[in-house]
Amino acid sequence: MNLNIIKALVKKEFKQIIRDNSSILIAFVMPLVLLFLFGFGINFDTNTVKIGIVDNDCTTFTKDIIQSLNGTKYLDCTFYKTSKQADNALLDGKIRAYLTIPVNFTREFKKKISGNYAKPKIQIVTDGAEPNTAKYASSYIQGAILSFFEYKNAEGSIKTGKNGGIKTQIRSFYNPSLKSTYFILPSSLSIIITLTGTILTALVVAREWERGTMEALLTTEMSKADFVLSKYIAYFILGFLSVIFCLFFIIFIFKVPFYGSYIALFTVSAFFLLTGIGAGLFISTVLKDQFTSSQMAGTIGFMPSMMLSGLIYEIDSTPIFIRFLCFFIPARYYVSAVSSLFLSGVILKTVISTLIFMLIFSFLTGFLTFKATKERIEEC
């Protein structure tokens, strides 16, 4: 190892980054585009759901229930005479769900509150083609009905008795306003770090081979440790600047509340970045071809950090095999650590376990990269 050589190589790398627009584009412009996309473009919240109502019972009691449904700002109700009509409306996409109140509902209900055995039922039909909205629709409706009973209970007009009383309280922890951007934006840091960490570094060693400079470097006094370290240092600095840049946007422009500790956030991000750089350099060193490397980095770096990190799909709701696969995706640990740092403050257990995983991954990729780097074009 020779510090002068490393310094010269890092300097060279930065000059190349500054003069080659594509590096700046990947490190700063692309993340910004992604942030805006996630901040404004993707929204998992639903504000008003259009639903249909079919009331076959037509009593004052059911009218009351419907009244309360219509009263919430989350539901926009349309009335249908028969379930058939509501079905058609659902098919046409005019409504996302409908509820049917069967004949005898009121009678059943009264039987129940007077202590007899009875099952008053309301049917909710949702449009499964849009699972997200369907989920929202059904839970909104359920919520509205529950709060109706609660109100009646409190008012005293319906006595449900001690044990049969319906009492619910819905409250969301950590994301009180239930804004999905508060979760998505911090978690998208994993994609952004993968961009500079893996996609950009996947190009840099291959570029040296393609442009014939690697051959020239190999005949100088540079050792392979010098080479690998200089790449690590240069892209770590660049990646870290990109992280700071994006955090500024997330916290000050998008105004996502931050409850955790900056030191914890930067430490976790730094180690995740090291993991990414290691993976990118390893791909590049082995493949020696910019095109294949970038394809490979996209497939094994970028896609998992988007799909399998819990950013878009909840890991616990994926099939067993995928869940097993997620165990090896560093981004998954990072996403959970960052979102908890942002939304709920420092949870030492999460931070430490994440750090341990990151250490293992970054050591592993670094070791592989070093092993794959050769002092000659081929070795024994």
Added chain:
Amino acid sequence: MNELLVVKNLNKTFVGEKNSSISNISFNLKEGEKLSLIGPDGAGKTTLLRLLSGLLLPDGICENKENSPVYISGFSPYSNLNEVKKLIGYMPQRFGLYEDLTVMENLELYADLKNIEKSKREELFETLLKFSGLADFTKRTAGALSGGMKQKLGLSCTLLSRPKILFLDEPSVGVDPVSRRDLIEITEKLAHENKIGVIWATSYLDEAKFFKNYLLLDEGRKISQGCVSDTEKSMKGLVFYSGNKSDKKRTFLNKILKDEYGITDATIEGDRVRTVFKDLVSAQNFPFDKEETEPVFEDFIMYTFKDKKHKIDESVRNIEVSPPDNIAIEAIGLTKRYGNFIAANNISFKVKKGEIFGLLGPNGAGKSTTFKMLCSLIKPTEGKSTIFGFDIQKQPQEAKKNFGYMAQKFSLFGNLSVRQNVEFFMGVYNVKRSVQEVIKGYDLEKYINRNASSLPLGYKQRLALCCALVHDPPVLFLDEPTSGVDPVIRREFWMRINNLVKHKTSVLVTTHFMDEAQFCDKIALCYKGKILVTDTPDNLKNSVKSEKLKHPSMEDAFIEIIRRAS
């Protein structure tokens, strides 16, 4: 004098390949000795240099580290790589420069990488910049330098550590002849003053004459090795100019290439035919006019490779149609501008029927631009051109029927078979003949079902020519037809063209091989977008004759004409 480099029984077979890339090479190099490593593309030159500099490992070295086939000043590049790195300067193809960095930044980077003391740098940089003539361009990025300047910068970076031995891999590719001459002179001087050993790998045979010794490589084997001047002397009495000026040179050439005359090589050089005999007896018994001349190194190469040659079928269709005024191709004031840059400036010339017309010049001279305008691949900014009287802009369909085009690098469909390639071009030109008939005379039958990409280079070239000629065009365009092809295949190619021209095909060819230009009836010298002069090869050579240059070569003529123009 000490042996600087000792190579003994060097072998290299790449993993997964049947044939060895380097087989059983041995040679030595002394201090200050200059050696040209010559051979066609794929001969193993780069592999050999990489082996010598320790970038690749020879066969068997992993099993037995002690038994090194290469020693540089007593160090093996396989077990003592760090010592060897201090002794060698290796300049890879494309010079190993960082194109985003400036001249000075490249120098500084390599100085850091080679651990040059800071105090010594200023003086060192100054010397190197002075010798390379780059002192005024230190702030320019390497990517913006011309080929010749890049080459000098690459060499400067290599020289920073004051190596004892220089390995230069194809330093002259993409460099104009003037810069090439410069670089060779610089290298000679350096080697002489500092006793540096030099190995200069090149596929341009004519470069061998600039160095004292040569090593000729083909298919990984050493074909011959020795001193260039001795080798030339050994050919004495075998090389003649034959035929007299009244003979039709192309017919005469075909006539003498029969076995009974014992000729190993014959080629048109201006007005005469250069003839190499296989022995003195054949030379004596030759029944036509002849005049002895000084042998050159290429004669020797052709003599060495005499068994590699192919017989050429002479059955070529006569071109019966005649263009108006007998002018097959005409360019009138062709100009192409890209913004402020003029790629081709007011190019005008005429090519008669049955003539070979050459556009000669270094890379970037505007040959290809002119060429592409003539074939209507790009639109001229000004001017017009005609083929057989048809304006290529106004009547492109008629004009295109009249020419065949063979592009640089052959542009064949690599994953189609020979038959499919031919069938495709027949379809494009609506030719109603059998494939067998079309490929007759090209000796392609045995490869008919093989993919074009896997053909040997010579066959690829033949197939490309065959495809360009499926529709029997009276005009043939050849764009750098012989780059990267070995001299024997080149000769064979020109024999085919000779046949076509004898039967009145008109040919327009671009080339940067100076010696190849001899084959043309007329040459236009292109330089920086302009035609400097248009004349016959002999007239061009004679125009630069002087006391100093009694027998100027085509390259001498070219360099002299450019010097006078600027």
